[in-house]
Amino acid sequence: MTMTWLFVRLKLSLVRGGLRGDVGKQAGFAFSLAAALLSAVAGFGLLSLIRLAPSDVGLDLVSAAFAMFAVGWVVVPLMAFGLDETLDPARLALFPLTTRQLATGMFAASAAGPWPIASLAALCGGVVALAHGPGGVLIGVPAVVLQFAFCLTASRLVTTALSGVLRTRRGRDLLAVVAIFGVLLVQVPNLLLNRGFSGDPTRILASAGDVLRWTPPGLAAHAIADGGLVGVAELIVVAMSVVVLGWLWIAALRYALVRPDSSNRGGGSVRRSRTGRSRTGRFLPGGMLGAVVAKELKYARREPRARVNWISAVFVSAVVMFSLRGPGGSTGPWTAIGPACLAAVVIGLQAANSFGIDGRSLWMNAVAVATPRDLRTDLAGRHLAMAVVAVPLLALASLAAALVAGNAAWALVAALTAWGVLGTAMGIGSITSVTAPYTYPDRLNAFTGAAPGQGGQAFAASFATMLVTGVLALPIVLPVLLGLTWWAVLAVPYGVAVAWAGRRIAAGIGFARLPELLAAVSRPS
Amino acid sequence: MADAVRTQGLYKRFGQQVAVGGVDLVVPRGSFAGLVGPNGAGKTTTLSMVTGLLRPDGGRIEIDGHDVWADPVSVKAHIGVLPEGLRLFERLSGRELLTYGGQLRGIPLDEVGRRADELLKVMDLVEAQDKLVVDYSTGMRKKIGLAAALLHNPRVLFLDEPFEGVDPVSANTLTEVLRRFTASGSTVVFSSHVMDLVERLCDWVSVMNRGLVVAQGPLDDVRRGRTLNEAFLDLVGVRGNGDDGLSWLGSGSTP
Numbered sequence: 026m027t028m029t030w031l032f033v034r035l036k037l038s039l040v041r042g043g044l045r046g047d048v049g050k051q052a053g054f055a056f057s058l059a060a061a062l063l064s065a066v067a068g069f070g071l072l073s074l075i076r077l078a079p080s081d082v083g084l085d086l087v088s089a090a091f092a093m094f095a096v097g098w099v100v101v102p103l104m105a106f107g108l109d110e111t112l113d114p115a116r117l118a119l120f121p122l123t124t125r126q127l128a129t130g131m132f133a134a135s136a137a138g139p140w141p142i143a144s145l146a147a148l149c150g151g152v153v154a155l156a157h158g159p160g161g162v163l164i165g166v167p168a169v170v171l172q173f174a175f176c177l178t179a180s181r182l183v184t185t186a187l188s189g190v191l192r193t194r195r196g197r198d199l200l201a202v203v204a205i206f207g208v209l210l211v212q213v214p215n216l217l218l219n220r221g222f223s224g225d226p227t228r229i230l231a232s233a234g235d236v237l238r239w240t241p242p243g244l245a246a247h248a249i250a251d252g253g254l255v256g257v258a259e260l261i262v263v264a265m266s267v268v269v270l271g272w273l274w275i276a277a278l279r280y281a282l283v284r285p286d287s288s289n290r291g292g293g294s295v296r297r298s299r300t301g302r303s304r305t306g307r308f309l310p311g312g313m314l315g316a317v318v319a320k321e322l323k324y325a326r327r328e329p330r331a332r333v334n335w336i337s338a339v340f341v342s343a344v345v346m347f348s349l350r351g352p353g354g355s356t357g358p359w360t361a362i363g364p365a366c367l368a369a370v371v372i373g374l375q376a377a378n379s380f381g382i383d384g385r386s387l388w389m390n391a392v393a394v395a396t397p398r399d400l401r402t403d404l405a406g407r408h409l410a411m412a413v414v415a416v417p418l419l420a421l422a423s424l425a426a427a428l429v430a431g432n433a434a435w436a437l438v439a440a441l442t443a444w445g446v447l448g449t450a451m452g453i454g455s456i457t458s459v460t461a462p463y464t465y466p467d468r469l470n471a472f473t474g475a476a477p478g479q480g481g482q483a484f485a486a487s488f489a490t491m492l493v494t495g496v497l498a499l500p501i502v503l504p505v506l507l508g509l510t511w512w513a514v515l516a517v518p519y520g521v522a523v524a525w526a527g528r529r530i531a532a533g534i535g536f537a538r539l540p541e542l543l544a545a546v547s548r549p550s
Numbered sequence: 551m552a553d554a555v556r557t558q559g560l561y562k563r564f565g566q567q568v569a570v571g572g573v574d575l576v577v578p579r580g581s582f583a584g585l586v587g588p589n590g591a592g593k594t595t596t597l598s599m600v601t602g603l604l605r606p607d608g609g610r611i612e613i614d615g616h617d618v619w620a621d622p623v624s625v626k627a628h629i630g631v632l633p634e635g636l637r638l639f640e641r642l643s644g645r646e647l648l649t650y651g652g653q654l655r656g657i658p659l660d661e662v663g664r665r666a667d668e669l670l671k672v673m674d675l676v677e678a679q680d681k682l683v684v685d686y687s688t689g690m691r692k693k694i695g696l697a698a699a700l701l702h703n704p705r706v707l708f709l710d711e712p713f714e715g716v717d718p719v720s721a722n723t724l725t726e727v728l729r730r731f732t733a734s735g736s737t738v739v740f741s742s743h744v745m746d747l748v749e750r751l752c753d754w755v756s757v758m759n760r761g762l763v764v765a766q767g768p769l770d771d772v773r774r775g776r777t778l779n780e781a782f783l784d785l786v787g788v789r790g791n792g793d794d795g796l797s798w799l800g801s802g803s804t805p
Contacts, residue, residue, distance in 0.1 A: 311653065311658065311659055312653060313653065313654050313655075313656060315653060316649070316650050316654050317654075320639065320642065323641065323642060324641055327641040328641045383639070385637035386637050386638055386639045386640070388603050388633055388637060389638070389639065389650075389651060389654070389698070390654065391602070391603060392601060392603065392629070392631050393626065393651075393654040393655050394626070395623040395625075395626040396623055539602075540603060540604050540605040541605070543603060547637070
């Protein structure tokens with residue numbers, strides 16, 4: 026018992042640890058606490074409101090909500106926090122603890138903290154929604170507690186079972202990409218609804234309810250509604266499932282504790298041709314420019330954060346392309362040009378923190394860069410690498426947008442304009458890269474793009490780049506949108522010129538503050 | 551003939567804390583110089599400023615007679631750096647890292663390939679050359695970092711804790727390479743905690759304590775008949791000799 030209490034205190038002191046440190050960190054902590062409180066109130070309120078719905082619809086809704094809670098508990102700790110460091114069983118392996126002590130302690134520690142309490146509060150809304158009379162409440166409270174315990178054990182089981190994988194580099198790399206797909210896939214139903222593909226929502230809900238009826242969250246929801254002996258029987262099934270999960274978890278824990286940490290083993294090799302040049306390398310110029318281009322292209326493939334950036338850029342462009350076209354189907358060249366240009370902006374935004382992806386290794390460039398001209402070459406390499414990927418991608422996007430809009434000939438105009446916009450974005454981005462650089466965090470958190478305390482700056486830098494790009498791109502985009510399609514011929518030279526000018530200004534500023542630039546992108550995260 | 555490294559009143563403050571408070575570091579050309587000092591003495595800060603990676607708040611730095619901050623063109627091409635913390639491009643393979651570094655400095659690709667081949671062989675990294683640096687062990691990272699710092703044949707080499715976490719076999723390789731390098735007239739400056747190693751390798755020692763150079767000169771002048779370890783402890787002042795407290799520690803007591 027004392028051991029369990031010790032674990033809870035450990036967790037609470039870690040939560041409190043968020044209060045120390047600089048202002049940015051404290052603000053983040055306060056924000057997280059406020060968000061937890063808000064979610065608790067909103068979750069409780071929303072679930073309670075289901076009471077107003079017809080009883081069978083309400084039951085299905087609560088079942089679905091309970092199931093979503095369980096899925097959320099399993100998925101969110103995996104992608105948002107990698108592996109919860111405090112609760113990594115390997116860290117506790119050296120202490121003289123029995124598996125039972127460890128299991129109860131870690132279980133109690135998982136239940137402590139603002140977010141677990143918030144979800145327990147929100148789950149209580151289910152009782153308000155479904156309970157009939159005092160009997161329902163009597164069953165409802167243990168049902169909610171069991172549902173909460175189910176979420177916790179399921180979450181711990183999955184994290185522990187995957188902890189071996191998560192501790193290896195390849196496992197984390199994979200998870201980062203899977204996580205971003207998870208986040209993006211959430212958008213798909215939304216998109217489908219917009220396009221009017223959906224069937225009758227109540228029918229979908231009913232069939233979901235049928236599926237969920239016999240899962241533990243569904244059973245818990247039904248127990249609250251049924252009450253009486255049926256409810257008790259259903260609760261016993263839920264309790265048994267919690268016990269089974271708990272038992273599996275203890276088994277996984279025992280296994281994880283005696284298995285060696287294999288994070289530094291293995292790891293594949295990269296392919297290398299006999300000449301030492303890769304396939305793309307043959308076409309690259311020599312010297313600094315070629316070196317930077319080759320490195321950037323390799324990083325786009327191998328570095329998970331770079332991959333995540335590219336995947337999100339492509340996905341956001343796709344979403345824009347499909348959601349801009351309303352079902353009414355107003356047509357004109359702009360329906361092809363608009364999405365293509367927006368895609369160019371979204372891709373170009375990656376250039377707003379060009380040096381961020383190098384992070385702590387940027388010193389290697391810094392000791393080689395001896396003149397502003399060198400820094401210009403470095404930036405040009407980054408732009409060239411981005412263009413190598415983005416130019417064909419934008420051509421494809423333009424073609425897709427033109428086909429969706431119904432006239433393939435617009436693809437050419439759209440592509441030319443989009444390339445011009447991309448150049449503009451890169452030019453502006455190179456200036457923000459040296460004036461407002463920030464660190465990409467090592468930890469793979471899908472929801473923040475910057476190290477602690479730099480979030481505001483990251484947002485401001487991206488926003489400013491977007492705004493200025495929008496303004497500077499007007500001279501090429503506006504005439505084309507107004508129907509002056511031949512104007513698109515000027516877009517590419519214009520974009521190249523803006524990118525060149527941006528690099529020239531950025532190199533002057535950046536060279537003067539190279540040490541500061543280095544410090545800003547290599548902050549501990 | 552100018553010294554390889556000469557600083558005057560080098561000064562750096564982080565907030566309230568003075569990390570380096572007026573350092574006059576001198577390293578003659580062609581020497582194998584050790585920079586020693588306890589944790590927090592300012593060794594890493596000094597090396598970062600000397601190599602142009604951290605802007606000093608005051609003072610002058612000259613390498614081979616050229617001011618590092620006023621005349622980076624003459625300096626940067628001729629120095630090699632292995633900074634603390636093994637910050638390397640993790641997602642390149644060892645070989646790609648060397649190629650990248652060489653090309654950044656404008657060495658033709660064929661020449662880079664030839665030098666990389668030899669460096670990889672000497673460092674015993676031939677088998678691991680196509681693995682990503684992120685999967686390297688500490689010793690392998692130190693070796694590939696040193697190889698990258700040597701590739702453009704610098705005149706002065708700055709190494710921050712090059713032997714920390716390196717196994718004896720790799721350490722032996724590193725010292726052999728560095729010995730050959732200084733024998734040709736090039737200069738090595740490295741920081742370390744390990745007095746025995748400094749004593750064995752170096753002919754010039756600078757001792758730092760609390761942000762200042764407290765002793766500097768040829769090895770024999772600094773140790774004056776003592777071992778370097780004794781001289782060092784005298785210079786920085788021994789802080790507590792471990793006799794007080796801890797009466798419960800040892801087999802004589804209950805656990």
